[in-house]
Amino acid sequence: MKGVLATEKRGIRELGAEEMVGWDEVTQGVVLHSFDTEVENVAHIRPEERPYSDFNSYTATVASWRVIKPVYNRDVCIDCQNCWVWCPDTSIISRDKQMLGIDYDHCKGCGVCVEVCPTNPKSLLMFAEAEDNEEALAKWPEKKKKEK
Amino acid sequence: MAITSIKNLKEFSTTNERFEGAHLLCPGCAHSMIVRELLNCTDDNLVLATNTGCLEVSTAVYPYTSWDTSWIHIGFENAASAVTGAEAMYKARKRKGTLKDPDAPVKFVAFGGDGSTFDIGFQWISGAVERGHDFTYICLDNENYANTGGQRSSATPIGAHTSTAQAGRVSYGKKQKKKDIVGIFAAHGAPYVAQLSPNKWKIMAKGFQKALETEGPCFINTVSACTTEWKFDPKDTIHVTDLATDSLMFPIYEIINGTKLNILYRPKNIIPVEEYLAAQGRYKHLFKPENRHVIEQIQKEIDEKWEYLQRREEASV
Numbered sequence: 387m388k389g390v391l392a393t394e395k396r397g398i399r400e401l402g403a404e405e406m407v408g409w410d411e412v413t414q415g416v417v418l419h420s421f422d423t424e425v426e427n428v429a430h431i432r433p434e435e436r437p438y439s440d441f442n443s444y445t446a447t448v449a450s451w452r453v454i455k456p457v458y459n460r461d462v463c464i465d466c467q468n469c470w471v472w473c474p475d476t477s478i479i480s481r482d483k484q485m486l487g488i489d490y491d492h493c494k495g496c497g498v499c500v501e502v503c504p505t506n507p508k509s510l511l512m513f514a515e516a517e518d519n520e521e522a523l524a525k526w527p528e529k530k531k532k533e534k
Numbered sequence: 535m536a537i538t539s540i541k542n543l544k545e546f547s548t549t550n551e552r553f554e555g556a557h558l559l560c561p562g563c564a565h566s567m568i569v570r571e572l573l574n575c576t577d578d579n580l581v582l583a584t585n586t587g588c589l590e591v592s593t594a595v596y597p598y599t600s601w602d603t604s605w606i607h608i609g610f611e612n613a614a615s616a617v618t619g620a621e622a623m624y625k626a627r628k629r630k631g632t633l634k635d636p637d638a639p640v641k642f643v644a645f646g647g648d649g650s651t652f653d654i655g656f657q658w659i660s661g662a663v664e665r666g667h668d669f670t671y672i673c674l675d676n677e678n679y680a681n682t683g684g685q686r687s688s689a690t691p692i693g694a695h696t697s698t699a700q701a702g703r704v705s706y707g708k709k710q711k712k713k714d715i716v717g718i719f720a721a722h723g724a725p726y727v728a729q730l731s732p733n734k735w736k737i738m739a740k741g742f743q744k745a746l747e748t749e750g751p752c753f754i755n756t757v758s759a760c761t762t763e764w765k766f767d768p769k770d771t772i773h774v775t776d777l778a779t780d781s782l783m784f785p786i787y788e789i790i791n792g793t794k795l796n797i798l799y800r801p802k803n804i805i806p807v808e809e810y811l812a813a814q815g816r817y818k819h820l821f822k823p824e825n826r827h828v829i830e831q832i833q834k835e836i837d838e839k840w841e842y843l844q845r846r847e848e849a850s851v
C-alpha cells in the first residue's frame with residue numbers, strides 16, 4: 387500500500403509497501419492515494435487503464451450486500467443510458483455509448499436501473515442473487531407478458 | 535473550459551467516471567447519483583471537500599477512498615472553509631509561479647448534507663460565500679441527519695416524522711418549517727444559486743456546469759431522496775424524486791446575482807402534494823383524520839411559493 391501517515395506526534399511519514407495501520411493509529415489524519423502512480427488527469431483515462439491502488443474502493447466489493455440482482459438482456463436494450471445515469475453505485479458499464487453490462491462487484495441490487503429502463507419488456511430485471519444469469523435470460527419472454 | 539458534452543444521455547455516458555463503487559452509501563441513495571453527475575459533467579481537475587455526513591463517512595471508509603480526485607475531509611462544518619483555503623493557496627501559487635501546470639483548469643467544490651449546510655456548517659459557508667472565493671457548494675438535501683439515525687434538521691419539512699421530532703399521540707412530527715436555503719444564499723448576492731434535482735439529469739448537469747464555469751461563489755441545493763429515513767423502497771428513488779419535483783415540493787429554479795430568478799422546470803401536470811407524501815413512510819401519520827390539516831397547510835404553502843417564484847420570474851429583476 388502506498389500512503390502517507392500523520393501520527394499523533396504530528397510526524398508525517400510514508401507507509402511501507404505492505405504496511406497497514408489500524409484506525410486508532412491514524413489520530414491526526416491520513417492521506418490515501420487513489421492510484422499507485424501519478425496520473426495526469428483521471429478524467430481522460432478509462433477505468434480499465436487506471437493504476438488503481440489498494441486504497442481505492444474500486445478494488446473492494448459490496449457484492450455480499452445483494453439478495454436480489456439485476457440481470458441484463460442485451461437483445462431488448464436500446465442503449466438509452468438511463469440505467470447508467472441513475473445507478474448510484476457506478477455499476478452500469480457503458481463504453482462508447484453502449485451499455486455493456488453490470489459490474490457485480492459494486493452493484494448493491496437496489497433495482498433503480500430496472501425502474502428507469504424504458505424498454506418493453508425491460509432490458510434489466512431483478513432476480514434472486516442465487517439465480518443463474520443464463521436461466522434468468524431464458525425466462526425473459528414470460529416476464530415480457532407480465533410486464534404488459 | 536473543457537466540458538463534457540451533455541447534448542444527450544448517450545454522449546454523456548462516454549465520460550470516464552471519477553467516483554468509484556463500493557462506497558457504503560445505502561442501496562438506492564440519491565447522494566451518489568448527484569455526486570457522480572457533478573464529477574461526470576466536467577473533465578477539469580477537481581479539488582473537493584466534504585462535510586461530515588452520509589457522503590463523507592461512506593466514501594472514505596478507512597483504508598478505502600471512493601474518490602479519484604483530490605478530496606479533503608476535516609470536520610462536520612468546514613468543507614467550505616477547507617476548499618476555499620485550497621482555492622486561495624492555488625491562486626497564490628499561480629501568482630508566484632510555483633504551480634507545476636499553471637494552465638490546467640482546476641475547479642473547487644464542497645459537498646455537505648443538509649445537517650452541515652442548514653445547521654452546523656451554516657456560518658462557515660456564509661463566510662466562504664461572502665469572501666467571494668471561486669468555488670461551488672453543493673448541498674445534498676435529504677432533510678434529516680440520516681447518518682446518525684434520522685434526527686430532524688432545519689431542512690426537515692413540517693409534518694415529517696424524524697427520530698427527534700416523532701409523530702404519535704401528541705404530535706404530528708416536526709412542527710417547524712424548512713429554511714429557505716436557496717433564498718438565503720441568493721441574499722448573499724452570490725452569482726449563481728440554484729435548486730436542482732437528479733431526476734431531471736440534464737437540467738442538473740447544465741446547472742452544475744454553469745456553477746463550475748461561473749467565477750465566484752455558487753450555491754446549489756439538490757434534492758436527495760433518502761430511502762432509509764424517508765422510508766421508501768430503494769428501487770423507487772427516482773420515482774419519489776419525480777413526485778417531489780412534479781408536486782413542486784421541490785421547485786427547480788436558479789437565481790443569478792442574487793436577483794434574477796429563472797424557473798428551470800415546469801411540470802406538465804402538477805400533482806397534488808398528497809401523492810408525494812403518500813409515497814413515503816415518514817409522512818404516513820399525516821393521513822389520519824386529525825392530521826389532515828397539515829397536508830392542507832403543506833399544499834397551501836407550496837401553492838404560495840410557486841406563485842411567488844413565477845411572479846419573481848416574470849418581474850425579471
Ligand code: SF4
Pocket residue numbers: 455456472473474475476477478488492493494495496497498499500562
Ligand atoms: S441494481 Fe442498483 S446498484 Fe445495481 S446496477 Fe442497478 S442501479 Fe446500479
Ligand code: SF4
Pocket residue numbers: 462463464465466467468469470485499502503504505509510
Ligand atoms: S435503461 Fe434499459 S434500455 Fe436503457 S441502456 Fe439501460 S438496459 Fe438499455
